[in-house]
Amino acid sequence: MASSTVDSSVSDLFSSAPALQSNLEILSPDQIELAKILLENGQSHLFLHWSEPGVCDNEKLGFFDQIARLNSSYPGGLAAYIKTAKELLADSKLGKNPYDGFSPSVPSGENLTFGDENFIEMEKRGVVEARKAAFVLVAGGLGERLGYNGIKVALPRETTTGTCFLQHYIESILALQEASHKVASDGNQTDIPFIIMTSDDTHSRTQDLLELNSYFGMKSTQVHLLKQEKVACLDDNDARLALDSNNKYKIQTKPHGHGDVHSLLYSSGLLDKWLDAGLKWVLFFQDTNGLLFNAIPASLGVSATKQYHVNSLAVPRKAKEAIGGITKLTHADGRAMVINVEYNQLDPLLRASGFPDGDVNCETGYSPFPGNINQLILELGSYKEELQKTGGAIKEFVNPKYKDSTKTSFKSSTRLECMMQDYPKTLPPTARVGFTVMDIWLAYAPVKNNPEDAAKVPKGNPYHSATSGEMAIYRANSRILQKAGVKVEEPVKQVLNGQEVEVWSRITWKPKWGMIFSDIKTKVSGNCDISQKSTMAITGRNVFIDNLSLDGALIVDSIDDAEVKLGGSIKNNGWTMETVDYKDTSVPEEIRIRGFRFNKVEQLEKKFTQPGKFSLED
Numbered sequence: 001m002a003s004s005t006v007d008s009s010v011s012d013l014f015s016s017a018p019a020l021q022s023n024l025e026i027l028s029p030d031q032i033e034l035a036k037i038l039l040e041n042g043q044s045h046l047f048l049h050w051s052e053p054g055v056c057d058n059e060k061l062g063f064f065d066q067i068a069r070l071n072s073s074y075p076g077g078l079a080a081y082i083k084t085a086k087e088l089l090a091d092s093k094l095g096k097n098p099y100d101g102f103s104p105s106v107p108s109g110e111n112l113t114f115g116d117e118n119f120i121e122m123e124k125r126g127v128v129e130a131r132k133a134a135f136v137l138v139a140g141g142l143g144e145r146l147g148y149n150g151i152k153v154a155l156p157r158e159t160t161t162g163t164c165f166l167q168h169y170i171e172s173i174l175a176l177q178e179a180s181h182k183v184a185s186d187g188n189q190t191d192i193p194f195i196i197m198t199s200d201d202t203h204s205r206t207q208d209l210l211e212l213n214s215y216f217g218m219k220s221t222q223v224h225l226l227k228q229e230k231v232a233c234l235d236d237n238d239a240r241l242a243l244d245s246n247n248k249y250k251i252q253t254k255p256h257g258h259g260d261v262h263s264l265l266y267s268s269g270l271l272d273k274w275l276d277a278g279l280k281w282v283l284f285f286q287d288t289n290g291l292l293f294n295a296i297p298a299s300l301g302v303s304a305t306k307q308y309h310v311n312s313l314a315v316p317r318k319a320k321e322a323i324g325g326i327t328k329l330t331h332a333d334g335r336a337m338v339i340n341v342e343y344n345q346l347d348p349l350l351r352a353s354g355f356p357d358g359d360v361n362c363e364t365g366y367s368p369f370p371g372n373i374n375q376l377i378l379e380l381g382s383y384k385e386e387l388q389k390t391g392g393a394i395k396e397f398v399n400p401k402y403k404d405s406t407k408t409s410f411k412s413s414t415r416l417e418c419m420m421q422d423y424p425k426t427l428p429p430t431a432r433v434g435f436t437v438m439d440i441w442l443a444y445a446p447v448k449n450n451p452e453d454a455a456k457v458p459k460g461n462p463y464h465s466a467t468s469g470e471m472a473i474y475r476a477n478s479r480i481l482q483k484a485g486v487k488v489e490e491p492v493k494q495v496l497n498g499q500e501v502e503v504w505s506r507i508t509w510k511p512k513w514g515m516i517f518s519d520i521k522t523k524v525s526g527n528c529d530i531s532q533k534s535t536m537a538i539t540g541r542n543v544f545i546d547n548l549s550l551d552g553a554l555i556v557d558s559i560d561d562a563e564v565k566l567g568g569s570i571k572n573n574g575w576t577m578e579t580v581d582y583k584d585t586s587v588p589e590e591i592r593i594r595g596f597r598f599n600k601v602e603q604l605e606k607k608f609t610q611p612g613k614f615s616l617e618d
């Protein structure tokens, strides 16, 4: 009896899609189950164009392969995806404010000032904690705003040494690992795990970059790639899945956002392994912030001292800058949370809740809301506990572009998205959620905008371009050395690719030379000065700047067992900067997007390959 009821309802179901019904014989039982899920969730249109059995059968099987992937890679499967999509699309059509009932206010957090006593303390504490950390880089994004043809982590962080972002990140993690073991009391040598979330757009190129470069010195077993899947696109408010216009046996897909990192980590089983190994912190970061590791040790120190479950790193934010605002949201019913409000939502939220001017600067010249740089430090135990409840699912949103004010059809298909910084939204009120604000010059210089768009950024707002990203490295290093007592000459202003930037001395060093300020200070002594037109690249570890006067280019490499003193007066014609136009396709893309290249006229280049004590005269 029971089975015949099921059978008749199943055949009712399939009779709503006759073209599918006539093809059932070519499908496996699993595929028929998937077909049922689709039909039960209003997707019969997917089969309208199906041909009779025997025609395009491989394409039909391919269709179900894709459906199986879409179903298994989403928490709760396609049924859950479609259900949530219908709800969010209905809310969006009604113009429902996702922050309804909440009023925004400016939260208070930790403020760190580079180089003061507290900062130095926090950095030291952070180094101690680092051996209990795992790092997670989200690098599945295409970087559409930048428009670069390669993967973003392969771009040079700066072109003095040409070190790419990924190499710099790995060398920073290794330097932290080493520094942390040095201060560890138990003598345990653990490797800091490094996870990279990729997508179909970035996976193989990320893997190739690592393999071609022997993982930039990291053990290959220390690195894990987790690939995120795209999600199905939606054609209308009924959440009908969108077919590819070139292939009616294929669903259109788009990225689901960096929020996928949580469900991927959860299902990878890594969290349990890390807990067993005694780890305590998970640090998330994005693909192109060349200054990030200046901020890591101190903010990890803050997390440990304040026992934060969640610590978001922030910098002062300019109104309308494309970075989210950290906001305190208090609900009429008394609930409150401190959370990122994404840059496209902050202005409407403020206008709707008693701030008629919306997203504007206050008397400080900055938005009163700190800017989220999307570097999150999560405490592993509470993180794991939370993910056990949610499966790693993150609150999603939908952002359809409607054809007209009736909001009945879309200009192009849309999809659900999620962001990693929305993780705290499901946390209980007892969770310790905080944030740490640092100077922009020290902590944040992403490369997100192409030259043309960067040149159009409102005056005074950061460009977030390849040009500003590289200039920020020189500025930060120059300022750090200034703080350590070196007279680094003030910068000159220059317009590159239509953007006015400060050009400081081109100073770079490897992370192992100096990870935290107290280390850097031990590397600098006497009266030192560096002129604005100078270049200094230090790739060795035990290199000491002592009574050095530099006006030109100085490049120093050394093995760890060589102790090298950089002193005396060094003057040469140095490396000059030549402007390059971003439209000049005779120049490689990674250079022309910066608007300049170096002409290596003259330099003092020294390599120390033997153990011992040396100076520049050796």
Ligand SMILES: O=c1ccn([C@@H]2O[C@H](COP(=O)(O)OP(=O)(O)O[C@H]3OC[C@@H](O)[C@H](O)[C@H]3O)[C@@H](O)[C@H]2O)c(=O)[nH]1
Pocket: 138, 139, 140, 141, 142, 197, 199, 228, 255, 256, 257, 258, 285, 286, 287, 288, 322, 323, 324, 340, 342, 343, 371, 372, 373, 374, 419, 421, 448
């Ligand atoms: O599907 C995706 C999308 C993006 N990403 C990664 O997520 C990171 C951030 O992506 P984007 O650069 O597009 O992010 P956005 O610039 O739009 O905003 C992000 O950074 C700035 C913060 O202030 C914002 O709050 C944050 O959402 C990148 O590392 C990107 O590779 C994924 O890994 N998968």
Ligand SMILES: [Mg+2]
Pocket: none
């Ligand atoms: Mg984006």
